[in-house]
Amino acid sequence: MAILLDPPRWEAHGTVWAHLVSDVSLEELHDFARTNGVPDRSFDLDHYDVPAERVEALLAAGATPVSGKELLVRLRRSGLRVRGADRRRERGRRLRRRLAGRWADLGRVVVDDGLEAPWRDLGGELLDRWSEPHRRYHDLIHLEEVLTRLDDLGDDGEPVTPSVRLAAWFHDAVYDGGPDDEDRSADLAAKRLASVGVEERTAAEVSRLVRLTAGHDPQRDDVAGAVLCDADLGILGASPHRYGRYARAVRAEYGHVPEADFRSGRATVLRGLLGHTELFRTASGRSRWEAPARANMAAELADLEAGTTPRGS
Template identity: 55%
Template sequence: MIEAWQRIFPGEEAVGRDLLARWSEPHRRYHTLQHLSLMLGVIDAHAGLADDADAVRLAAWFHDAVYEVFAPDNEARSAELALTALGSLGFAPERAAEVARLVRLTAGHAVEPGDRNGALLADADLAILAGDPPDYARYAAAVREEYAAVPDEVFRPGRAAILRKLADLPELFRVVPARTEWSARARVNLEAEIATLLGAP
């Protein structure tokens, strides 16, 4: 995947390889290179929907670069990492600030009207929700593995509440052309997982 990084920063390896190492940390089960690759694929396929596609790509690279399962400030720390790393590469400060803003946005996926960069990043980050049932099942299982330290009686209702908030959003996807189809598939997946979580003994 270093080639994808070097399409933005030709010849640069140090920061790119640091990010790859972060995404490959052994405690990760869902927030892995596979998730990053899926996001970049969505962004590349719909780059014309963004005002600054490379800023969106960089936000994908950095958005879970700092990931500790129970930490409340992963996005904030990832945004600071982006500012520092991009500054070291001579990236324009205003564009680096935009990358950091986008990274912070992934904490809750709240996208303001007209925010084309944020909308594409949010759609890419949530794309797994619209996956085929086997892909979604692998995603759900990976999330459970990341929270293996949490007992079932705590995890199930907590996870179900998070999924319910997503399922109840008026818009799950905002700009991808297939957003209606994606939203329909995602709601089926979410409702199925919620039923499993709350129906299990």
């Protein structure tokens, strides 16, 4: 094993961070991280970011302490180092590959083996749509986050059906910033799912669920709708730093709107959301995201009203 850990000296998000790497293989690095409870979300292309309080335990588990300089030299020598200039492109490539794998897994559940090529082509079409250059928030990152939140809800015992997962893939497949985006996405789902052999009943349910994301207001007995809407709105309950990135991305998507008009409109949206008795319709969603979502939105609203830069920027 050649797991290396440098001293914690990188300040971010209220703590100090170290880097955990392998100079042999990413497989070895991921195995070590999983075994020692380092979360997947801490991985950044060629290393895991590790908070200072975890360093002692990881060293006790077998990581080798090295200086930051030695870690970088050995990582470069191994061929695993991703250069700074390449990191954005590499993140996009790996993200698309992960999502293509998710789409393939879903296809094994909902279509016959004989339709593998059409299913794969449809996945490629959807990934291309989610990669359109005008998107700033409604992009591949948002898609993966919604799918991950569905996994989280499922782990908590909420019913996450194949139809709900398909609806996540299609819910912003058409995104032009217009009032009919959800309807057009729903129509696309009905048409394209039928073309690859998905049962008519399933395609109709996916289309219905996609339309629900226009208002995120499912009926109380609509369990599937509640699960999808909670996963889509879960960004509201993210960490303040992630929420700040989300808020800036939303502003970028409305870059054509004058600042005063945007602040007024966005404040109206936030007041409306904060006025709901419950933002999330599932027990798991409320437990996970209700309190942090309200804190995030209240902070953003205060900044909008004060005319200051959003917190978390």
